[in-house]
Each structure stands twice: as structure tokens, then as C-alpha cells.
Amino acid sequence: AQSVAQPEDQVNVAEGNPLTVKCTYSVSGNPYLFWYVQYPNRGLQFLLKYITGDNLVKGSYGFEAEFNKSQTSFHLKKPSALVSDSALYFCAVRVLGRGRRALTFGSGTRLQVQP
Amino acid sequence: DVKVTQSSRYLVKRTGEKVFLECVQDMDHENMFWYRQDPGLGLRLIYFSYDVKMKEKGDIPEGYSVSREKKERFSLILESASTNQTSMYLCASSFQDQETQYFGPGTRLLVL
Numbered sequence: 003a004q005s006v007a008q009p010e011d012q013v014n015v016a017e018g019n020p021l022t023v024k025c026t027y028s029v030s031g032n033p034y035l036f037w038y039v040q041y042p043n044r045g046l047q048f049l050l051k052y053i054t055g056d057n058l059v060k061g062s063y064g065f066e067a068e069f070n071k072s073q074t075s076f077h078l079k080k081p082s083a084l085v086s087d088s089a090l091y092f093c094a095v096r097v098l099g100r101g102r103r104a105l106t107f108g109s110g111t112r113l114q115v116q117p
Numbered sequence: 118d119v120k121v122t123q124s125s126r127y128l129v130k131r132t133g134e135k136v137f138l139e140c141v142q143d144m145d146h147e148n149m150f151w152y153r154q155d156p157g158l159g160l161r162l163i164y165f166s167y168d169v170k171m172k173e174k175g176d177i178p179e180g181y182s183v184s185r186e187k188k189e190r191f192s193l194i195l196e197s198a199s200t201n202q203t204s205m206y207l208c209a210s211s212f213q214d215q216e217t218q219y220f221g222p223g224t225r226l227l228v229l
Contacts, residue, residue: 011157034216045121045207045220046160053216092159096216104150104175105218107160 004029006095008108015083016116023078023111025093035076036094036105037067046092052076063087083115120144121221123208129227136195138224140208147213149191151175151183154205154223166191167213198228 005028015021027033034053038046050061057069067078076093090112094105124139140149148167152160152175162175164183172183180202184192191210195202205225209218 006159008159036217038220043126043223043225045222046209048217048219051217094160104162104165105160105216106162107152109157109159 004033004095004106006093006106006108008091008093008111010111011109012112012114014114014116017085018082021080021083021087021113021115023091023093023113025076025078025108026074027076027093027095028074029095034096035067035069037061037065037076037078038092038094038107040090040092040110042089049078049091083113085115085117088113088115121208121210121219123206123221123224125224126222127225127227129229130195130198131229132199134195134198134228136198136226136228138193138195138206138208138226140191140193140210140221141189142191142210142219143189144210144212144219145188146210146219147188148211148218149185150209150211150218151181151191151193152207152209153177154207160207163193198226200228202226203228 007026036051037049040046050059052059052069060066090110093108121142150165151163154160166172166185182194207223208221211218
């Protein structure tokens with residue numbers, strides 16, 4: 003079975019400061035990892051993904067994430083937060099090459115950026 | 118750009134009613150998915166389909182059924198709506214061999 007944990011329900015950060023949203027995963031095999039963002043009353047928007055290759059993945063809106071196999075983590079980061087980054091963030095995983103094509107999502111982390 | 122549309126943004130139904138939620142994608146994607154989103158639980162997979170007339174149960178299929186008669190359209194059916202099916206329903210699609218899923222705007226369903 004595969005699972006994703008987002009240990010923080012909410013992250014608060016001041017505008018201009020760096021932000022980190024944490025994600026850890028558990029799979030049997032090599033993972034595909036994703037971050038999605040959801041703005042109020044909207045569907046999910048794709049931010050970035052890790053499949054293979056460079057452990058540091060760059061995505062939309064200045065976000066990046068680092069795949070750490072030994073710690074089974076895929077934390078989302080941004081060097082300088084904007085108020086407009088305030089939203090709900092979801093980490094997701096599936097196992098590479100087998101199993102169903104659907105993703106397993108974490109419970110979500112609400113990011114609040116204060117002006 | 119990929120576009121996934123859902124037939125309604127908001128729905129209010131009565132307990133026992135049959136409810137149809139429709140999803141349409143315009144990118145010729147093979148895979149389509151229905152999730153429900155509840156606070157603190159993230160997204161949970163109800164059903165998915167990898168081809169026309171093909172479907173597989175997800176994690177929480179009870180009380181739901183699906184239909185995929187055409188490649189671009191994937192319908193979620195609540196046979197007899199219950200109050201515990203009040204939720205946000207999200208549809209998604211993806212290419213067969215690619216992993217990125219594209220989501221619709223969601224349907225917020227209230228069952229009274």
C-alpha cells in the first residue's frame with residue numbers, strides 16, 4: 003500500500019520569508035511524487051512532479067521540491083513567499099511502473115502568508 | 118491547455134434522490150478519475166476509468182457508480198443520495214502513460 007503524510011495542517015509565514023511545506027511518503031518501489039495547489043472554490047492545479055533524475059525539481063510560480071530517498075520526503079519550498087501563495091497544498095504519490103494509475107493524496111496543508 | 122469541466126459547481130439534493138455528476142475533458146485522455154474531498158481527509162479515490170466502458174473501484178466506491186460511454190465523458194452516479202455524501206467532488210484526467218492529472222473545478226454537493 004502507498005501512503006502520504008503531511009504532518010502540518012497549517013503553515014504560517016510572513017511575506018518575503020522562505021516557506022516549506024512538508025511531505026513524507028511510504029511506498030513499495032520507486033515513487034512518482036507530486037505537489038498540487040488548490041485556491042478557494044477551485045480544483046487542484048499541478049505545481050511540480052518528481053519521476054527520476056535530479057532530486058531538486060522546479061515547478062510553477064517559483065516553487066521547488068527536493069526528493070530525499072533516505073528520508074522518504076518530498077518537501078515543497080519557495081525562497082520568498084507571496085500573499086498570493088496562500089492556498090491549500092496537497093502532496094501525492096503513486097508507484098512507478100505498476101499498480102493503479104490513480105494518485106494517493108495527503109490530507110493537505112493550508113499555507114497562510116501574512117503581509 | 119487541458120480543460121476539464123464539471124457540469125455543476127453547486128448542487129443541493131434531497132436524501133434518496135439519484136444524482137448525476139458529469140465530467141468532460143477535451144484532451145483525448147485515456148484515464149479519468151473521480152475523487153471526493155473532505156476537510157482533513159484530503160482527496161479519496163471513488164472510481165477511475167482507463168478506457169471507454171472500463172472502470173475500476175477506488176478506495177471508497179460504496180454508494181457510487183460510474184459510466185463512461187464516450188472517451189471524453191465520465192459520469193459519477195449517486196444511486197440514492199445520503200447526507201454522508203455531502204462533499205466536494207473532483208474529476209481529473211490524464212494521458213495513459215503520463216502521470217500528471219488535470220482537475221476540474223469541482224462540484225460542491227449538499228444532500229439534505
